[in-house]
Amino acid sequence: MSNPEDDATTPRVRAGVDQPSSLNPSWTPKLRRTNIQAEEYIRGILQGDRVRLSQAITLIESKQTQHQELAHTIIEGCLPHSGNSVRIGITGVPGVGKSTFIEALGQNVSSQGRKLAVLAIDPSSQISKGSILGDKTRMAKLSANPQVYIRPSAAGDSLGGVARKTRETVILCEAAGFDTLIIETVGVGQSEVAVHSMVDFFLLLLLPGAGDELQGIKRGIVEMADLVAVNKADGDNQQRAKRAAADYRNALHLFPPKSSNWEVQVLTCSALSGQGIAEIWHLIEEYCTFTKAKGFFQGQRQSQARYWLHETIQQFLQEQFYHHPQVATLLNERETEVLAQRKSPFHAAEELVKVFLGLEK
Amino acid sequence: MSNPEDDATTPRVRAGVDQPSSLNPSWTPKLRRTNIQAEEYIRGILQGDRVRLSQAITLIESKQTQHQELAHTIIEGCLPHSGNSVRIGITGVPGVGKSTFIEALGQNVSSQGRKLAVLAIDPSSQISKGSILGDKTRMAKLSANPQVYIRPSAAGDSLGGVARKTRETVILCEAAGFDTLIIETVGVGQSEVAVHSMVDFFLLLLLPGAGDELQGIKRGIVEMADLVAVNKADGDNQQRAKRAAADYRNALHLFPPKSSNWEVQVLTCSALSGQGIAEIWHLIEEYCTFTKAKGFFQGQRQSQARYWLHETIQQFLQEQFYHHPQVATLLNERETEVLAQRKSPFHAAEELVKVFLGLEK
Numbered sequence: 001m002s003n004p005e006d007d008a009t010t011p012r013v014r015a016g017v018d019q020p021s022s023l024n025p026s027w028t029p030k031l032r033r034t035n036i037q038a039e040e041y042i043r044g045i046l047q048g049d050r051v052r053l054s055q056a057i058t059l060i061e062s063k064q065t066q067h068q069e070l071a072h073t074i075i076e077g078c079l080p081h082s083g084n085s086v087r088i089g090i091t092g093v094p095g096v097g098k099s100t101f102i103e104a105l106g107q108n109v110s111s112q113g114r115k116l117a118v119l120a121i122d123p124s125s126q127i128s129k130g131s132i133l134g135d136k137t138r139m140a141k142l143s144a145n146p147q148v149y150i151r152p153s154a155a156g157d158s159l160g161g162v163a164r165k166t167r168e169t170v171i172l173c174e175a176a177g178f179d180t181l182i183i184e185t186v187g188v189g190q191s192e193v194a195v196h197s198m199v200d201f202f203l204l205l206l207l208p209g210a211g212d213e214l215q216g217i218k219r220g221i222v223e224m225a226d227l228v229a230v231n232k233a234d235g236d237n238q239q240r241a242k243r244a245a246a247d248y249r250n251a252l253h254l255f256p257p258k259s260s261n262w263e264v265q266v267l268t269c270s271a272l273s274g275q276g277i278a279e280i281w282h283l284i285e286e287y288c289t290f291t292k293a294k295g296f297f298q299g300q301r302q303s304q305a306r307y308w309l310h311e312t313i314q315q316f317l318q319e320q321f322y323h324h325p326q327v328a329t330l331l332n333e334r335e336t337e338v339l340a341q342r343k344s345p346f347h348a349a350e351e352l353v354k355v356f357l358g359l360e361k
Numbered sequence: 362m363s364n365p366e367d368d369a370t371t372p373r374v375r376a377g378v379d380q381p382s383s384l385n386p387s388w389t390p391k392l393r394r395t396n397i398q399a400e401e402y403i404r405g406i407l408q409g410d411r412v413r414l415s416q417a418i419t420l421i422e423s424k425q426t427q428h429q430e431l432a433h434t435i436i437e438g439c440l441p442h443s444g445n446s447v448r449i450g451i452t453g454v455p456g457v458g459k460s461t462f463i464e465a466l467g468q469n470v471s472s473q474g475r476k477l478a479v480l481a482i483d484p485s486s487q488i489s490k491g492s493i494l495g496d497k498t499r500m501a502k503l504s505a506n507p508q509v510y511i512r513p514s515a516a517g518d519s520l521g522g523v524a525r526k527t528r529e530t531v532i533l534c535e536a537a538g539f540d541t542l543i544i545e546t547v548g549v550g551q552s553e554v555a556v557h558s559m560v561d562f563f564l565l566l567l568l569p570g571a572g573d574e575l576q577g578i579k580r581g582i583v584e585m586a587d588l589v590a591v592n593k594a595d596g597d598n599q600q601r602a603k604r605a606a607a608d609y610r611n612a613l614h615l616f617p618p619k620s621s622n623w624e625v626q627v628l629t630c631s632a633l634s635g636q637g638i639a640e641i642w643h644l645i646e647e648y649c650t651f652t653k654a655k656g657f658f659q660g661q662r663q664s665q666a667r668y669w670l671h672e673t674i675q676q677f678l679q680e681q682f683y684h685h686p687q688v689a690t691l692l693n694e695r696e697t698e699v700l701a702q703r704k705s706p707f708h709a710a711e712e713l714v715k716v717f718l719g720l721e722k
Contacts, residue, residue, distance in 0.1 A: 072708045079702045164707050171705065220581065251615060305699050305706050312710035317678045320718060338666050341440045344532065345666050346525050347433045349673035357681060 038070055042077035045176045050149060053176045060168045061154045075168050078175035083301070085174045086288055087181040089195040091221065092205030097231045098184055099138040101205060101271040106139070108277050109180050110147035117178040118142065121166050121185045121195055122153035149178060160315040163194035167308060170198065196224045197304050197311075200297060201284055203227045206248070208241035208268075223255055226262055226287060229280060233268035241268040260296045262287060320356075327356050399431055403438035406537045411510060414537045421529045422515045436529050439536035444662070446535045447649055448542040450556040452582065453566030455547060458592045460499040462566060462632035463543055467500070469638050470541050471508040478539040479503065482527050482546045482556055483514035510539060521676040524555035528669060531559065557585045558668055561658060562648055564588045564641075567609070569602035569629075584616055587623055587648060590641060594629035602629040621657045623648060681717075688717050 041059075044052030059071040092098050106116050118139070142148045151173075154165040170181055183199055185191045196202050204225035222228070228248050233241030249266045258264065265283055269276025291297040321327055330352060337343040402420075405413030420432040453459050467477050479500070503509045512534075515526040531542055544560055546552045557563050565586035583589070589609050594602030610627045619625065626644060630637030652658040682688055691713060698704040 072705070075705045076703070076708070079705065083702065168705060168707065251612075254612060302700055305702075306696065309696060309699050309706035309710055312707050313682065313714060314675065314679065316710055316714040317682060317717075318675065320714065321674065321678060335667065335670060338670050339663055341444065342437070344433070344436045344440065344529060345669035346529065346673050347437070349670055349677055353674060353677040353681065356678075 038073035038077060041070075041074045042175075045074070045078055045172055046081060048177045050176070053149070053172055054151070056172055057151060057169050060165050060172075071168070075171055078171050082171045082174035085179045085181055086201065086284065087170060087183065087199040088284060089183050089185070089192075089199035089202045090205065091185050091192050091195065091203070092231070093207075094186060096205045096207050097271050098186075098205060101229075101231055101269075101277075102182055102184060103139050103142050104271040104274055104277045105281060106142045106148055106182065107145070108281050110145055113147075114180045115147050115149075115178045116142075116145075116180045116182065117149045117151065117170075117173040117176075118182045118184065119151050119166055119169055119173070120153040121159075121162055121183060121191050149173065149176075158315070158319075159190055159194060160311070163191075163198070164308075164312060164315075166194075167198045192221045192224065197307050200291070200300065201226050201287055203229060203280075203284075205229050205231050206244070208232060208237045208244045222252075225264060226258070226260075227280065227283060228252070228264065228266045229276070230266070230268045231271055233275065234270035234273050238268075244268075260291050260300070261294070262290060321353075324356050327352055330355060399434035399438060402431075402435045403536075406435070406439055406533055407442060409538045411537070414510070414533055415512070417533055418512060418530050421526050421533075432529070436532055439532050443532040443535035446540045446542055447562065447645065448531060448544065448560040449645060450544050450546070450553075450560035450563045451566065452546050452553050452556065452564070453592070454568075457566045457568050458632050459545055459547075459566060462590075462592055462630075462638075463545060464500050464503050465632040465635055465638045466642060467503045467509055467543065468506070469642050471506055474508075475541045476508050476510075476539045477503075477506075477541045477543065478510045478512065478531075478534040478537075479543045479545065480512050480527055480530055480534070481514040482520075482523055482544060482552050510534065510537075519676070519680075520551055520555060521673070524552075524559070525669075525673065525676075527555075528559045553582045553585065558665055558672075561652070561661065562587050562645055564590060564645075566590055566592050567605070569593060569598045569605045583613075586625060587619070587621075588641065588644060589613070589625065589627045590637070591627070591629045592632055594636065595631035595634050599629075605629075621652050621661070622655070623651060682714075685717050688713055691716060 041052055041056050045056060056071065056074050059067045059074065062068065062071070090098060090102065102118060106118065109116050139150060143150055151169060154162050154169075166183065170183075173181060181199075183195050185195045202224050204221060204227070206228060208230050228245075230241045230245045230248070245266045245268050252264050252266065255264070267276055267279060267283070269280060271277065288297065291300070322331075334343065334348040334352060338345045338348050402413055402417050406417060417432065417435050420428045420435065423429065423432070451459060451463065463479060467479065470477050500511060504511055512530060515523050515530075527544065531544070534542060542560075544556050546556045563585050565582060565588070567589060569591050589606075591602045591606045591609070606627045606629050613625050613627065616625070628637055628640060628644070630641060632638065649658065652661070683692075695704065695709040695713060699706045699709050
């Protein structure tokens with residue numbers, strides 16, 4: 001049986017870095033030395049070995065070609081064993097109490113015998129090389145819970161890259177037996193779209209601040225939510241939280257119905273006191289039953305897989321294009337001409353793509 | 362001085378088709394016969410020659426390489442003379458009265474001595490090869506107005522293609538002296554985004570049907586509007602229109618402020634009676650003054666040019682990718698494997714892009 005303390009042996013690797021070999025030199029040579037094959041990883045993961053799981057995730061995060069190839073093989077070995085889970089996305093502006101909420105929900109979930117993995121997509125970690133989940137003290141109880149696995153956000157040079165790594169991590173966690181996945185992100189922009197496209201259920205946490213609150217949150221994010229939870233409904237805030245929930249409920253009527261036909265709920269809760277947390281978990285289970293009965297649950301996962309296939313094709317094409325040496329040189333020149341109204345953006349685009357594909361010198 | 366009747370000589374060309382040579386055989390041979398050079402086109406357009414303008418637009422719409430090359434040269438000759446205009450996007454669901462509204466606004470605009478060009482982006486014309494503006498009787502007065510030039514939506518095999526052609530048509534119209542551009546589209550989806558990214562001012566037309574109305578309109582479209590006009594505020598509808606306008610005004614408070622700092626207005630109008638039309642034009646002028654004073658107007662046009670450069674690069678890359686014979690063969694196979702959970706979407710994407718770029722057999 002694995003122990004949560006096992007993870008503590010590879011803390012710097014778990015912080016999610018692009019070049020683990022340079023940050024954690026002790027580990028990669030060990031990998032080479034023991035020449036562990038993909039089969040061993042897969043067997044370890046399927047047996048719920050967390051050290052093996054953590055190491056495999058580090059391979060996913062690595063930029064080294066040999067690591068990536070090994071990771072592909074491991075993932076494809078785990079894929080047939082993945083999927084038996086509920087994937088929950090959680091977002092909200094900084095200060096809304098996401099960590100405390102995830103602690104409360106996570107403790108509730110694990111007390112029911114479920115195995116929980118908490119992941120994160122944090123675009124800001126691209127800059128800081130840190131992570132919103134880096135500080136384990138943020139979720140002290142969950143970190144000490146043997147049913148729970150916490151993995152900080154991967155770093156990367158693009159949101160697409162970070163999202164890809166997180167989605168592949170989901171596969172490995174599921175193969176390792178985690179049946180409940182929480183993917184956290186901050187409510188500031190594109191990262192929500194990435195999380196939304198890899199989860200079954202999307203939860204938006206809000207503060208009891210009524211309508212003004214929505215100002216800080218992109219409209220599209222509200223539209224993605226399956227549940228809006230007004231957190232910090234404790235003490236003096238209880239009445240304000242109820243009023244805010246009523247306001248949101250009215251506002252949500254203006255939205256088109258969801259393709260799942262699920263009616264978006266608005267609840268109040270207090271991650272601090274635990275009020276409302278059980279109801280929220282109950283609602284998530286209800287959602288799963290509702291959408292599985294109609295085939296929507298599985299259908300959405302298939303659409304998501306298709307989405308990531310085509311989204312990644314686009315990402316790779318653009319990466320290759322913008323890193324092409326000749327294109328990079330010409331691009332600035334063409335952009336200047338476009339902005340000076342000397343060249344049409346379409347003509348400039350056509351010329352650059354031809355250069356990229358070697359159709360023009 | 363050009364005459365609106367000139368246009369009547371090339372009605373089928375103006376209907377916007379991809380292969381004008383097959384639909385209007387009399388014209389392309391004439392082009393070849395007389396070997397008109399780009400300079401002649403440019404000179405004609407700058408002199409306000411509408412026949413030349415229409416022919417040049419047809420070149421933009423043509424798929425023949427020689428036409429496209431000629432079009433590029435014409436556009437680049439016109440670019441330095443373009444931009445001195447206000448570009449207005451108008452959208453609204455079918456039945457909201459867009460044609461009548463454009464007639465009313467257009468007559469008002471031209472009565473002030475301005476020269477108006479009306480264009481359209483209509484994704485449905487991709488199927489029908491027709492156009493929402495194909496029926497000139499829809500705008501009988503404007504069609505007969507010598508200050509006004511109406512050009513139906515180009516057809517094309519993608520919205521991106523249609524949008525590109527429309528944006529290049531804007532350049533030619535401006536070079537031909539049109540200082541007011543209206544670009545119409547139907548309120549059903551992506552075409553609004555395309556129109557929004559090529560106009561200075563975006564007007565959303567709604568019916569006096571209160572909140573329910575928003576259901577039919579994508580939330581993002583309301584967010585793009587600089588002005589919401591509740592049309593058909595005549596007869597029995599006047600009170601309902603006022604109530605609807607008040608509702609929208611309240612709903613708009615929930616939206617984040619626009620980057621222009623312009624406060625979105627909600628007005629009622631009747632395209633039929635003419636009530637409110639002058640106010641709307643006045644508001645558009647006010648918007649231009651407001652955003653030009655702050656540099657936002659010009660800044661937005663530069664962002665739009667940059668947007669189209671990178672958007673078109675992406676479009677071209679994808680077109681080339683999905684039309685690549687080897688990729689097309691492999692794609693179905695890989696997609697099946699991804700949906701059957703035998704392959705990760707990311708790994709499949711990587712393999713396909715390598716095949717496309719010739720990095721793998």
